[in-house]
Amino acid sequence: MKNIFKYFPMVTLGQIIGTVIVFPLLLFLINIFYYSNKYNDDAEQYCKEYMNNSYDIEVAMPEEKSKYYIENVDKDVITSETFRERIDNNYFSNPRGLFLPFYSVEYKKYFNIMCFLGANLMHWPYNRKVILTVNRDDMNNPAYGTKENPVPVLKDIGVDESIRDNDQDYDKAYIDSFYRENVIRYLKYKMPKSEFKKRFKNGE
Numbered sequence: 001m002k003n004i005f006k007y008f009p010m011v012t013l014g015q016i017i018g019t020v021i022v023f024p025l026l027l028f029l030i031n032i033f034y035y036s037n038k039y040n041d042d043a044e045q046y047c048k049e050y051m052n053n054s055y056d057i058e059v060a061m062p063e064e065k066s067k068y069y070i071e072n073v074d075k076d077v078i079t080s081e082t083f084r085e086r087i088d089n090n091y092f093s094n095p096r097g098l099f100l101p102f103y104s105v106e107y108k109k110y111f112n113i114m115c116f117l118g119a120n121l122m123h124w125p126y127n128r129k130v131i132l133t134v135n136r137d138d139m140n141n142p143a144y145g146t147k148e149n150p151v152p153v154l155k156d157i158g159v160d161e162s163i164r165d166n167d168q169d170y171d172k173a174y175i176d177s178f179y180r181e182n183v184i185r186y187l188k189y190k191m192p193k194s195e196f197k198k199r200f201k202n203g204e
Helices: 002-033 043-052 136-140 165-170 172-190 193-200
Strands: 054-060 080-082 096-104 109-115 129-135 151-153 155-158
Touching: 043 054, 043 172, 043 193, 096 172, 109 129, 109 172, 129 136, 129 151, 136 151, 155 165, 155 172, 165 172
Parallel strands: 109 151
Antiparallel strands: 054 129, 080 096, 096 109, 129 155
């Protein structure tokens, strides 16, 4: 018993050091060496290039229960993702993406409608004709358009009626702002770093 009490102060001191110094230092190092290089932080300067290389296609979206929506036939498909920016921040304060992957009969490709600006700005255009904005490189690349790697869609608007409230689909200032911010976050958080470097930095 005496030996236990003899070492008790040292154990307590070790706990204090670990809590006050070692643990915060570990979090700091993880943030510096992992999270600081995890995403494409300079994405904003390349968003215009990505947008200028995009064009619109018209697609008839399937009804809600259709097997053409991947989530209706594959329960493991990812329909949301959180992008953690720091190990020590509030999990719910991190950026998040919502996804609606589906197969288009017209184009014989898989597409993925993506929204990185909050659940309130994600709209589900079931059973409607929509105009989807897609990137030319994605459409021409055979690595895109598969079930595992659908073509990203970062802007969608209704053809016959707005899929957003108050006809926001046809509010150019709103849609342009939405599209730009959505592209930036896609390039920053979702596009793989290897793909980002290949497209915008000549593979550096």
